[in-house]
Every structure is written in C-alpha cells, then in structure tokens.
Amino acid sequence: MKHGNFRSISTFTKLVCSLTFLFAVRALSTAAEKPDIVFILADDLGSYDVSWRGSEIKTPNLDKLAARGAKLEQFYVQPVCSPTRSSLLTGRYPMRYGLQVGVIRPWANYGLSLEERTLPQALREVGYTTAICGKWHLGSFDKSYWPNARGFDKFYGHLFGALDYYKHDRDGKFDWYRDGEPNHDLGYTTHLVGNEAVRILHGQPKNKPLFLYVPFNAVHAPLQVPENYKVPYANLLGARQTYAGMVAALDEMVGQIVAAVDETGRRKNTLFIFSSDNGGPRPGVITSNGPFEILINATPDGGAIRVGDWKLVVNGNKNDFDEEKTEDKVAKVNAKKKRDQAKVQIELFDLENDPYEKLNLAETKPEKVKDLQVRYDVYARQAVRPKNAK
Numbered sequence: 001m002k003h004g005n006f007r008s009i010s011t012f013t014k015l016v017c018s019l020t021f022l023f024a025v026r027a028l029s030t031a032a033e034k035p036d037i038v039f040i041l042a043d044d045l046g047s048y049d050v051s052w053r054g055s056e057i058k059t060p061n062l063d064k065l066a067a068r069g070a071k072l073e074q075f076y077v078q079p080v081c082s083p084t085r086s087s088l089l090t091g092r093y094p095m096r097y098g099l100q101v102g103v104i105r106p107w108a109n110y111g112l113s114l115e116e117r118t119l120p121q122a123l124r125e126v127g128y129t130t131a132i133c134g135k136w137h138l139g140s141f142d143k144s145y146w147p148n149a150r151g152f153d154k155f156y157g158h159l160f161g162a163l164d165y166y167k168h169d170r171d172g173k174f175d176w177y178r179d180g181e182p183n184h185d186l187g188y189t190t191h192l193v194g195n196e197a198v199r200i201l202h203g204q205p206k207n208k209p210l211f212l213y214v215p216f217n218a219v220h221a222p223l224q225v226p227e228n229y230k231v232p233y234a235n236l237l238g239a240r241q242t243y244a245g246m247v248a249a250l251d252e253m254v255g256q257i258v259a260a261v262d263e264t265g266r267r268k269n270t271l272f273i274f275s276s277d278n279g280g281p282r283p284g285v286i287t288s289n290g291p292f293e294i295l296i297n298a299t300p301d302g303g304a305i306r307v308g309d310w311k312l313v314v315n316g317n318k319n320d321f322d323e324e325k326t327e328d329k330v331a332k333v334n335a336k337k338k339r340d341q342a343k344v345q346i347e348l349f350d351l352e353n354d355p356y357e358k359l360n361l362a363e364t365k366p367e368k369v370k371d372l373q374v375r376y377d378v379y380a381r382q383a384v385r386p387k388n389a390k
C-alpha cells in the first residue's frame with residue numbers, strides 16, 4: 001500500500017457529530033410530487049451554539065425548525081469546508097476524487113473533479129430549479145469549476161473561504177459574484193445571502209420544484225458583525241460576543257428564508273435541512289462543541305473507521321487549528337511522520353459506552369483493533385492521491 005493512499009484515508013473523518021440536521025417535512029400530497037429542498041449550511045458553527053442545546057446564544061428560528069423536525073444528535077461530517085461540501089454535492093467520499101485533505105485554497109489550480117456528477121445536476125435533470133446562495137469552495141481557478149458549470153442554474157455568492165463580510169474579498173482579491181460575473185452589492189454577507197434566498201423563493205414558479213442550497217459563510221472567521229447584533233451579548237467576552245452576534249444574524253436570516261417559504265405557499269411540500277460543515281474552532285474561547293473534544297481538522301494525516309459501536313482512529317490529532325492553514329498543518333504532520341515512521345498511533349473507542357471518546361481501548365482489545373484495521377486498510381487502498389499532496 002502506498003504511503004500516499006494510506007494518508008488519504010483521512011476522508012473517513014474522526015470528526016464527531018458536531019452538527020445537527022433538522023428535518024421539517026410534511027407528508028407529500030402525492031407520491032409523485034417533488035418536494036422543494038432548502039439546504040442551509042452554516043460554516044464552522046459550534047455544535048452547542050444553538051439555544052435548543054442550552055446555549056446562551058439565542059437561535060429562535062432554528063429552534064422552531066428543530067422543535068418541529070428531527071434532530072440528529074450524532075452524525076459525521078468531513079473535517080473541513082471543501083471535503084464536507086464535495087461529499088454533500090456528490091454523495092461520495094472525498095478520498096475517491098482527491099479532496100480529502102484540507103480546503104481548496106484561493107490560488108489552488110484544482111477543484112472538484114469535473115468527472116463527478118453533482119446533486120444539482122441530478123435534480124435539474126428531473127425538473128428542479130437549482131440555486132446556490134453563499135460559499136462554493138469547490139474550485140475557483142477556471143470557470144468550468146464554478147457553480148453554474150456544476151449543475152446550478154443560479155449562483156450568488158463567493159468561491160473562496162474566509163471572506164471579509166463587508167469588503168467581499170479574500171486576501172485582497174474580490175470574491176463576490178452573480179452567475180459568474182462580479183457583483184458589487186453592498187452589505188453584510190449574511191444578509192446578502194439570506195436576502196437572495198428569499199428573492200429566489202419569491203420568484204420560483206409555483207409548479208416547479210426548487211433545490212435551494214444556502215451555504216452561508218457565517219459563522220466562519222473573520223469574526224465580523226454589525227454592532228447591534230452584539231448588544232444582547234454584552235455579558236460575553238471578546239471574540240465570543242462577536243461570534244454570538246454572527247450566530248444571531250444567521251438565525252435571523254434562517255427565519256426570513258422560512259418565512260418566504262410560508263409566504264409563497266410552499267411550506268407543506270418543503271424539506272428543510274440545516275447543518276454545519278464542521279465543528280466550531282477554538283471551543284471554550286469562541287465556540288462550543290459541548291462534550292465533544294474532537295473538532296475541525298481532526299485527522300489531516302490518518303483516519304478513522306466506525307463499525308457498529310466500535311471506532312478505530314489512526315494517527316488521530318485532536319489539536320484545533322485554523323482550517324485555512326490546513327496545508328501548513330499537513331506539512332508539519334508529514335515532517336513529523338518522516339522523523340518517526342514506525343510510530344503509528346492507534347485508538348479504539350466503544351461508542352455505545354463512551355460516546356465522547358475518552359477511553360482508548362486499543363491495548364485491551366487487540367482483536368477488535370485487528371478486525372477494524374483490516375476494513376480500514378481495504379478503504380485506504382481505494383483512496384486516490386490528494387490533489388494538494390506535495
């Protein structure tokens with residue numbers, strides 16, 4: 001097995017269920033009727049930074065969806081932005097097309113492989129209008145990789161990560177578009193994205209189903225929000241106060257999107273899904289992931305596999321770091337690995353009795369480790385080389 005392939009197994013994510021799906025779906029009037037799908041994706045939202053989980057940050061609109069829907073208390077996403085988004089839009093593990101490690105940087109000359117069939121392509125083929133408002137993060141260097149070329153009829157938003165919420169740039173490069181052309185709308189991006197989603201809903205023909213994908217850049221860094229959103233959180237310290245305001249602005253726009261669905265009479269045939277793309281960075285300082293210690297970017301070099309209640313983690317890394325610096329982190333991990341090739345860290349967890357992965361049972365359950373390692377290796381051999389591998 002090639003070393004590169006082994007590393008690629010990181011796509012199996014040891015990231016713990018940081019997020020929550022909300023389903024609010026009513027019975028369809030007929031089996032043939034296609035539901036609208038409104039998929040709202042937050043960016044870097046801490047899994048316990050929603051008020052239905054007891055947070056001091058108030059999210060009344062998300063709470064309402066949660067109360068009427070299904071709350072998935074444990075599920076897996078990929079460790080960072082681009083892998084999660086590519087998984088969502090292809091239904092395939094990123095290790096199968098080389099996006100398993102880190103994010104696609106603004107200057108990267110690759111993107112989601114053009115050979116991959118996307119969810120909006122499939123939905124458009126069966127009659128849906130397909131629209132994305134928000135962050136793409138699946139390739140920017142050539143327009144053949146942009147959303148309008150990947151199945152979306154409509155695209156409003158940006159291509160890079162870590163956008164400035166007001167200037168709409170990243171590292172000085174302007175990054176705000178409508179259907180492939182630069183767009184100079186003024187305002188806070190959370191508002192712009194939400195307003196566009198509302199506009200799309202109001203403009204949608206009544207008899208045509210809609211796939212509305214709303215990947216907010218909120219609440220990813222840089223931490224920016226209009227001052228009025230911070231006022232209710234004067235009791236919170238520093239960055240968390242700003243972050244709380246950002247979550248509140250996001251929740252407000254979710255409320256407006258849901259209201260637009262109601263106003264257009266589409267509610268009874270709409271599936272809402274809400275998630276974050278990964279867990280919250282700097283937990284305890286800025287975000288909260290509750291009892292889950294493992295955060296974003298948990299496995300830049302290694303991976304995990306779960307079979308039933310057992311989970312094997314290979315070369316796990318519980319350090320938290322900025323996902324935009326992932327490649328730097330990967331380089332450091334690789335350098336360390338070269339210095340110590342023989343040392344592979346193995347952890348085994350019994351998720352039924354230890355859902356927060358506190359007790360490593362690898363030494364006491366060697367047979368279980370062996371069983372899972374065999375399956376892990378099968379997948380590792382299927383992985384392609386990461387596109388950002390040096």
Ligand SMILES: [Ca+2]
Pocket residue numbers: 043044080081220277278323
């Ligand atoms: Ca993210």
